[in-house]
Amino acid sequence: MADAVLCEDWPVQWTCDVSARSPEVTGYAVAAASRILWALSGRRFGQCTVTLRPCADDCAGLAEVPLWGWTVGYSMPPWDFYRLPYCAGGCGAGCSCTRLSTVRLPERTQRVVEVRLDGTPMATGAWRLAGRDLVRTDGAAWPRCNNLAAADDEPGTWSVTALIGEAVPESGRLAMGELACEITKAASGVDCRLPPGVTQLVRQGVTIQYPDVGQLLKDGRTGLYLVDLFLASENPTGLRSRARLGDVDAILRGRL
Known part of the structure; x- marks a missing residue:
């Protein structure tokens, strides 16, 4: 159940200077980066404080x-x-x-x-x-x-x-910093390293290839070094959610 929701934004170690950016833009970037990395890493990291009633x-x-x-x-x-x-x-x-x-x-x-x-x-x-x-x-x-x-x-x-859940590792904080930086730039109208939504552009006889963002995310990659390094180390097989172990006999007994 801890995998079903992201309770709070991930901690971030900025890899760029965001002192000139507005808190609204950086806040949006952190929230967006948290959601993206949480999903791409298999919904594994992130902690929630919950109250249980046994x-x-x-x-x-x-x-x-x-x-x-x-x-x-x-x-x-x-x-x-x-x-x-x-x-x-x-x-x-x-x-x-x-x-x-x-x-x-x-x-x-x-x-x-x-x-x-x-x-x-x-x-x-x-x-x-x-x-x-x-x-x-x-x-x-x-x-x-x-x-x-x-x-x-x-x-x-x-x-x-x-407190339930697995803390975000240091590599995840750096990945957050890199991705949030690029989202901040894009939201501010500044050139960034996020892949655009086109795959090919021809200008003055020169052909420029761009990676397709949809395919990158489908493959569990973003094209950003620290982000992809984190994902390759923590979710190399591209799991959509954390693996679970279950007692099939207990489940079947509960249905009888």
Whole structure:
């Protein structure tokens, strides 16, 4: 679901002087470059801060949880107690077999910003993030049910606000700078290196070939060195979206 929307513009490392350009033009260029590079890199990079409203499967069936501004079905995994860490052969010195309440968050969860319980933010020492698992460490268990009809600042609710997604790498920031520079020039009526929409021009007996912009984007290339270097390294096969792994048996079981 993180691949379905670009939450905010990518960070940019300008490769040209834009001090004389208006904020409106540079802002437009950054927004346009962000959208283009996000799409061409397989909708992989970019982070969103979202508020999740977990609910156990056996409490409300398929929970309706707002993600990325939409309300979508979000089924939590089986709510069980996990032993962290796993202790083979029983508990020994330095090994804890305390049963801890754990709930799994979406893929690519980078950090948890806040956990609210009955409308009140929990102390950070009462929970920790272990990979994708939100582990409760204060000895209590996460609530099985959640009043999704109420806002998360009311009793009977709980929520997890988390940063989800993969950060834009440095090469992506430089690619942003190069592409945004050229878009800024084009928007200002200045010659730029963006390919025009013609493929051939004959003037005074001289034939000039231009790459077709539609074909460039179809091939996942722009003709700009830093941009194409970034795309070649991060999306060499031209994927349209991030690859996913799925449990076909679990999907089929859910339809029966």
